[in-house]
Amino acid sequence: xxxxxxxxxxxxxxxxxxxxxxxxxxxxxxxxxxxxxxxxxxxxxxxxxxxxxxxxxxxxxxxxxxxxxxxxxxxxxxxxxxxxxxxxxxxxxxxxxxxxxxxxxxxxxxxxxxxxxxxxxxxxxxxxxxxxxxxxxxxxxxxxxxxxxxxxxxxxxxxxxxxxxxxxxxxxxxxxxxxxxxxxxxxxxxxxxxxxxxxxxxxxxxxxxxxxxxxxxxxxxxxxxxxxxxxxxxxxxxxxxxxxxxxxxxxxxxxxxxxxxxxxxxxxxxxxxxxxxxxxxxxxxxxxxxxxxxxxxxxxxxxxxxxxxxxxxxxxxxxxxxxxxxxxxxxxxxxxxxxxxxxxxxxxxxxxxxxxxxxxxxxxxxxxxxxxxxxxxxxxxxxxxxxxxxxxxxxxxxxxxxxxxxxxxxxxxxxxxxxxxxxxxxxxxxxxxxxxxxxxxxxxxxxxxxxxxxxxxxxxxxxxxxxxxxxxxxxxxxxxxxx
Numbered sequence: 001x002x003x004x005x006x007x008x009x010x011x012x013x014x015x016x017x018x019x020x021x022x023x024x025x026x027x028x029x030x031x032x033x034x035x036x037x038x039x040x041x042x043x044x045x046x047x048x049x050x051x052x053x054x055x056x057x058x059x060x061x062x063x064x065x066x067x068x069x070x071x072x073x074x075x076x077x078x079x080x081x082x083x084x085x086x087x088x089x090x091x092x093x094x095x096x097x098x099x100x101x102x103x104x105x106x107x108x109x110x111x112x113x114x115x116x117x118x119x120x121x122x123x124x125x126x127x128x129x130x131x132x133x134x135x136x137x138x139x140x141x142x143x144x145x146x147x148x149x150x151x152x153x154x155x156x157x158x159x160x161x162x163x164x165x166x167x168x169x170x171x172x173x174x175x176x177x178x179x180x181x182x183x184x185x186x187x188x189x190x191x192x193x194x195x196x197x198x199x200x201x202x203x204x205x206x207x208x209x210x211x212x213x214x215x216x217x218x219x220x221x222x223x224x225x226x227x228x229x230x231x232x233x234x235x236x237x238x239x240x241x242x243x244x245x246x247x248x249x250x251x252x253x254x255x256x257x258x259x260x261x262x263x264x265x266x267x268x269x270x271x272x273x274x275x276x277x278x279x280x281x282x283x284x285x286x287x288x289x290x291x292x293x294x295x296x297x298x299x300x301x302x303x304x305x306x307x308x309x310x311x312x313x314x315x316x317x318x319x320x321x322x323x324x325x326x327x328x329x330x331x332x333x334x335x336x337x338x339x340x341x342x343x344x345x346x347x348x349x350x351x352x353x354x355x356x357x358x359x360x361x362x363x364x365x366x367x368x369x370x371x372x373x374x375x376x377x378x379x380x381x382x383x384x385x386x387x388x389x390x391x392x393x394x395x396x397x398x399x400x401x402x403x404x405x406x407x408x409x410x411x412x413x414x415x416x417x418x419x420x421x422x423x424x425x426x427x428x429x430x431x432x433x434x435x436x437x438x439x440x441x442x443x444x445x446x447x448x449x450x451x452x453x454x455x456x457x458x459x460x461x462x463x464x465x466x467x468x469x470x471x472x473x474x475x476x477x478x479x480x481x482x483x
Contacts (some may be wrong), residue, residue: 028138058439064096065363067098067366068112068121068122069097070101070102070106071101071124079382079383081099083379084380087367088373110130111130114139121362122356122361122371122374123358124353125164126353126355127164132438135356136166137143139245143371144169146368147171152374156396157319159390161350173353176355177353180322180354181319182320182338183339184306184336186333186334187335193218195218195427198214198317198338199339201336201339203346205338205346208341208342211341215287216228216241217319218237219237219316222236223238234367240303241316241319244295245304246297248433249349254281254284254340255277257346257347258279260274260279262277263476263478271465281461283343285455286458289459307324308331311332322390323387325470326388336416339419348424355375377391385410436481438477438479447472
């Protein structure tokens with residue numbers, strides 16, 4: 001599910017890359033340039049540090065260098081990367097970048113490149129699928145060494161939870177655009193119902209009980225009765241109080257908010273069947289099957305995307321990613337954003353793609369300089385103002401002038417944005433489980449069918465997860481964020 005959701009955002013990048021590919025072709029990186037100390041070995045910190053030191057003097061000067069970059073994305077993302085590449089090439093006149101768009105089957109095609117020893121220098125990666133299998137083969141440079149030695153980007157200069165590590169101290173990728181989860185709503189629906197909208201300040205966020213109470217009042221049947229009134233007909237609902245996508249990216253927010261996790265702290269035990277996670281999942285399922293304020297999986301098939309669903313008042317509120325502001329900004333209605341309701345503490349899960357550097361590159365420092373250019377918020381300002389991405393650099397949130405560039409007087413940044421999105425990202429964010437749960441997909445292959453029964457109301461969360469706990473436990477291989 002995450003793959004499909006995230007690809008909706010990131011596939012836009014592919015189309016942009018495609019345009020560049022047509023012009024530049026699929027040229028393999030040249031073999032010249034400086035020596036890569038880490039090439040062909042296990043990618044240790046020491047080797048990476050050698051690269052970071054050795055390449056510094058050569059980036060941007062000297063003999064001609066060609067780098068190959070692969071990625072995917074929507075047209076606006078591709079446009080942003082074209083701009084970043086153009087600025088990079090202007091600043092580094094000896095370096096040319098072959099930007100290769102892969103519009104379909106990205107993971108398969110990149111895997112084929114790797115098998116054929118035809119790897120790009122820098123590549124967009126997805127943590128839930130291809131990144132960690134390749135990292136486990138030792139394919140990537142350790143970017144921690146570059147972060148430690150770079151005078152422009154340090155770990156503290158980046159917003160939380162956008163670096164991906166195979167183990168503590170070994171960063172395999174850095175995300176160019178963090179994404180959080182929020183509560184969107186139609187302002188007119190609240191006004192018509194005489195209800196106060198959700199607070200944007202996470203310190204004032206609704207409790208779960210307050211949220212359910214409002215969702216009941218905003219769920220209306222065909223005869224105008226809401227879900228808190230006698231005679232309400234749950235089989236003939238014309239407006240749901242909340243739209244609830246049932247993929248892990250959404251429900252992870254509430255598992256973390258309730259003090260739960262996907263694994264135990266030591267990584268040895270499945271966490272999804274523990275009381276905190278089970279309670280969070282059951283409360284979400286109750287929105288569908290007990291309170292009838294969210295569409296069932298069958299009803300959800302008739303619910304359009306967040307922007308259309310809110311605009312047409314098929315739903316009054318919606319859980320969705322920050323990226324939805326891009327389409328909402330283009331819709332002609334009054335929408336806004338509030339902080340997610342809180343079970344025990346305010347939390348958002350941060351998800352994003354990442355850029356990784358293949359260890360086989362002949363130009364590690366130049367590849368690092370390109371990665372930095374791709375992370376530069378100035379290069380992706382159009383996407384920031386459109387609402388698709390958020391900056392990866394922390395000072396773009398804390399410096400008033402930089403913050404104003406991408407948040408003020410923009411349809412994509414409604415009045416609640418600074419509290420519900422920026423404050424939550426900086427102070428209440430949690431890494432995506434794909435960043436630290438080893439063997440994540442195999443575990444979820446067991447968990448997802450069980451949760452389908454929960455969303456359908458056929459089993460309680462406890463019954464469903466207890467039934468598969470032993471099988472899921474067999475797939476548990478530990479955490480990447482602990483030694």
